[in-house]
Amino acid sequence: MDATAPTTDFQDLLAAEYAGVVPGWLNTATHGLPPARTAAALRRALDSWAAGRPDLDGYEEAVAAARSGYARLVGVDAARVALASTVAGAVGLVAAALPAGAEVLAYEGDFSSVVQPFAGRADLRLRLAPLEAIADQVRPSTALVAVSAAQSADGRVADLPAIRAAAAAVGARTLVDGTQAVGWLPIDPGQYDFTITHGYKWLVSPHGACFLTVAEHAEQALSPAFAGWYAAEDPWAGTYGPVARLAPGARRFDARPAYLPFVGAAASLSLLLDLGVAAVRAHDLALAARLRTGLASLGLACLPGDSPIVSLPSPPPWVPERLTAAGIRFSTPADSVRLSPHLHSTQADIDTALNALS
Structure with a gap:
């Protein structure tokens, strides 16, 4: 199998696997979110273990x-x-x-x-x-x-x-x-x-x-x-x-x-x-590009790059405050604000973050 080639409709599959996710998690660089199939597999394993029948x-x-x-x-x-x-x-x-x-x-x-x-x-x-x-x-x-x-x-x-x-x-x-x-x-x-x-x-x-x-x-x-x-x-x-x-x-x-x-x-x-790595890369980088473009239009300088990890070095203190108030989850390594969209992220998540900062 070619691991870089999608094998099913990309957006439909993501929507099904992440239907229950609360919007706003732009923090994959800290921890990714499990798809539905992963949560189900873990629940089955825990249930059988708790029942005294570890598989x-x-x-x-x-x-x-x-x-x-x-x-x-x-x-x-x-x-x-x-x-x-x-x-x-x-x-x-x-x-x-x-x-x-x-x-x-x-x-x-x-x-x-x-x-x-x-x-x-x-x-x-x-x-x-x-x-x-x-x-x-x-x-x-x-x-x-x-x-x-x-x-x-x-x-x-x-x-x-x-x-x-x-x-x-x-x-x-x-x-x-x-x-x-x-x-x-x-x-x-x-x-x-x-x-x-x-x-x-x-x-x-x-x-x-x-x-x-x-x-x-x-x-x-x-x-x-x-x-x-x-x-x-x-x-x-x-x-x-x-x-x-x-x-x-x-x-x-x-x-x-x-x-x-x-x-x-x-x-x-x-x-x-x-999904295929190529499709995941395209999805992630498109969201990151949307975020970088929006931040630049707001006068917020982020590091350039071709990566889904978007870093705002030494941002004004109101940046993390507004993101938090809007329900956006992010991290703050090395005196920066770091946002990192992935499979569970949508354009709506990016727009929520940008609207919070505008």
């Missing part, structure tokens, strides 16, 4: 479906996808495998989960640079470049092709955090050594469903020292003592999945596959 086989099927769905969405083989629970934990797996003295290049203002695992190792050399200068700052001593595809604070999109080329020229590995990008921005994990995406934002999944891709040539760079029984080739056949045989591919780096988040992720990913 363990169903949980396992959902975990497999989530892994497969994520792989299809980003266009890699499912064997390249490991399960994680947090971005910091997955980055930490990479950080722990680096040799002492290795140089890591990262963006100076990136999300802490991408940077802190490297900063937490005193024997690594962490070098920080402006986002626009990352590719130019790669040097022969660089062992790894780590960067978010889209920045959490302001939505700026990294020049990933330039970073990849610069890293390849010196033999450095690459780590890309897709948490603020995958779902609306096409990213090919096959082009990078490691990619990590937590699903609770643009994949509209629950907290705790996180995915790590490991390129085949990069497997030997990681240690299975953190592997548990779930990373075994046959997890249920060897739950005691040392794991006799680790799973092939990236699955050997699996963290034991929390079942309910992956039950939700399987359902949410099925919606994104039904």
Whole structure:
């Protein structure tokens, strides 16, 4: 299946999946909203658990479906996808495998989960640079470049092709955090050594469903020292003592999945596959463009960009006050107002926000 091609009427499907959402949530960069199919799957799982009939086989099927769905969405083989629970934990797996003295290049203002695992190792050399200068700052001593595809604070999109080329020229590995990008921005994990995406934002999944891709040539760079029984080739056949045989591919780096988040992720990913990344991107960027144009007409300067994350740096205090009074939900990272429309958002949400500020 082509994950970039819509397979059904886009707006009708969104209307059905988000019929019960209270208008005004323009805060996907903090947390996405689950579609109806995801809420229903979670309710079924909770009800059976509460009734004393937890569906363990169903949980396992959902975990497999989530892994497969994520792989299809980003266009890699499912064997390249490991399960994680947090971005910091997955980055930490990479950080722990680096040799002492290795140089890591990262963006100076990136999300802490991408940077802190490297900063937490005193024997690594962490070098920080402006986002626009990352590719130019790669040097022969660089062992790894780590960067978010889209920045959490302001939505700026990294020049990933330039970073990849610069890293390849010196033999450095690459780590890309897709948490603020995958779902609306096409990213090919096959082009990078490691990619990590937590699903609770643009994949509209629950907290705790996180995915790590490991390129085949990069497997030997990681240690299975953190592997548990779930990373075994046959997890249920060897739950005691040392794991006799680790799973092939990236699955050997699996963290034991929390079942309910992956039950939700399987359902949410099925919606994104039904919609197609290209259609989601067009929807999100059209709403963001409408918002940026409207803000500019009101004399409110927002950062330019081709991202559904719209940032108003250091706005007047009446901006968040009026948005709140109008029922618009947003966030305020780094002394800014951040608005981020996604699947559940409509033109009416954008117009409500703009009318509140006019």
